[in-house]
Amino acid sequence: MWTADSILETFVFPFAISLATLSVFMTALIPVLWIERKLAARLQGRVGPYEVGSPHGYLQPIADVLKLLSKADMIPTQADRLLFLFAPIWTGTCALWGVALIPFAPGLAAFRSDISLVLLLAVASLPGLGQMAAGWASANKYALVSALRVVGQVAAFEIPLIAGAITPAIVYGSLDLNTLTEAQPAVGFLFGHPLGIPSFLLFLVGMLAEGNRTPFDIAEAESELIAGVTIEYSGMRFALFYIGEYGSLFLFGLLACVLWFGGFRGPFVPGPHWLLLKGFAFFCFVTILRWSFIRLRIDQFLKISWSGFVPASFLLVLLAVWWVG
Amino acid sequence: MSAADASATAPGALPTVEVAPGDLLALAQRYLSEGFRWYICTTGIESAEGLEVQHFLRNPESGGEIVLRVKLDALAPKLPSLYPVFPGADWSEREAWEMLGIEFEGHPGLRRLLLPAQWDGFPLRKSYPIATPCLPYRPAAEKPAAAVVPAPSPIPAGEAT
């Protein structure tokens, strides 16, 4: 029997929370984009966006997306049409699925699950599929080379990413992100546990590689391959890739904050504000990394992964298991 | 006083040796073995006296310089290519050919270097007016193979395997 209570519980509340989560996330992407531009500019001795949205270019991200929306939509005649259209939609939306699993407040996540960490990791590597599809479907040699690089990159760096992420799960004995947030010491898993820093470093490396950020942006590599897989995309489709890239990155940032920095916990009142603040701070850190490093070549990149990070990942997991047992 | 006589007295003039086309390679080899290993440039000139080519070589150790000057027949300007001796002659000779129409025998592939592949005429010739308008696109002149392949390989088309 559908009672008012059960309808509220089954449909209305989850829908409301999902909508709220999605809105918060999408709105948070605006400051994320702004931080990227402004921080990059300041690192380079420039001012950055200034005019749009007085006085410090606060509306620049909106202007960017609006500009992209107003561009002509071009599909190469030789492109594989279905894949070409599918790829940006996939990449752009995959990034958003994982947000449902992040706990924004104690016990509050759009999709509560006992295995939310595993679900999140599974969903977080999906945008790569869209990139590969785009690379193939574009009928462009630059995109093809880039897609091949994406394949290698994603395969190689999944392992450090996952190993880093499940270390706190092993240590605290739960795959639920909510439990993991609560179970951390007050200073966070990063500083409160000896395995915190190694696991964070591995996760960071995996995250930069999955997100195509320098020093691991060989798949995109503007100076060689121009725009990589997105070379034939313009307008709204490119905007979807753009949103997907930053959304995915911010999602990983939120995951990192949840697992290593205490998530929604903080002095006074725990809640989404702490998580978002930490997420922005983490994103600042990732941006500084991006604008400070030059990139590795694909073979060097794969070499350090398979001969360095992957063994380190296995070692870390073994250590975590030994620690617990 | 012609330029050739005056060149001996100008302070900036280079020591020049007149070479017949047939003797060019042997002389170049000789200079190479004497230490003139540094290939500087190849100049094609059309002057009132006709077409000529000047190869400029330098000795990196002693700093000595020599110019091998080859005077060419105005109607059929041909001389052996210096490429077998100096690989740098490749591009310089391609440029001399495309600008002045001088043929270099034994060159691995004389094709346009600075100008588009379909260009007509030899721009640096005195008879080529500087006000020649930009090359119009002539699709009929373009072979389909040329559109796919960026440049012909040195192996002649008939021997493609």
Add this chain to the structure above:
Amino acid sequence: MIAASQIEPVRPSPLDSRTGERREMTLHMGPQHPSMHGVLHLVVGLDGETVKWVDPDIGFLHRGVEKLCETLPWDAIAPVLERNDYLAPSTNSHAFCLAVEGLGGVDVPRRAQWLRCLADELSRISSHLVAWGTMGVDLGGAFGGGTSVFLYCLRERERILDIMQEWTGTRFHPNLSQIGGARYDVPAGFDRLLDTKLAEIDAKLDEMISMMEESPIFQARTRGIGVLSPELALGLGACGPVARASGLALDLRKTRPYEAYKEIDVPIVVRTEGDAYARYRVRIDEARVSIRLSRQILAGLPDGPIHGRPPVRSSKHKAPAGTSYAAVEGARGELGVWIRSDKEMSPTRVRLRSPSFANLSAIVYILPGHLIADVVAVLGSLDPVFGDVDR
């Protein structure tokens, strides 16, 4: 001594007679590309990520300068030639003026000679800063740490442009050299200005060197990449930092000195590895040397007039008949001008011996076997300027 016949470039493979295709995938890099240092259409034959052969297609910036010079009056040519190697502009007009003066009949006052050499050195520093910055963009991407390096280098280059502006009124193409002298004299207080600005650049050079030296990524990307052997370098006519990085101690300021360099000792920066790292390192060390030389030249600037002829108002100069060659050590190597004059209002032939032309031709030999990512690294290390390559 290796005969040229033993050094063969890898040519494009033949077409398959049945399909009309080549075995390798041909990737057309450029002419519009974030990293082609200008307009170069590089056809790259790829087997996976490995480069099998390259076929450079140049000429996108060809402006027919040599033909144009045959129609211009003598005095009007130097400013046109400044647009050749447009990153070190003063060196071009300097070479041309030396060549015309080499035909005889013109006395150049010593002060003018030294001023021209000073402009050369400043151009050299400016050009090497751009080379270093664009290397950052090549290796690190238009969105990445490379751009940070690029912007830092350009910020330092602004100081050189400030110096040129104080001196000549224009930042970039000052048209300083004219036949028989220099066009602008240094203003009062110039030595203080030069000192301050160059000291700032010197300090930043340290920072930039350490930024790249201490980066293991930079070392991994440039060590052992694009090795150019000295024999091949000589056979191709490679010059400048490219040749000096391959172990050849060839610098025109020392081996064929002209003007101020006859009295100043120029230390030659040489490395033996011949790879991309050596080429970049030679440039940065040369910028250091140039800073010192600029101070030296300014300190030793002789007194006197700066024009050997009445100042140019209308170009009625007719150079004596003859041929003449003059070369300066530009930022990229031997920038030579060969002139043939028949005592007309315009030269009969002006041949520009361009250093980037010779350096760039090495790419056919040194790239095969590397990966795509090395293409931009090697091209950047050769530092071609397409105004010079194409003229």
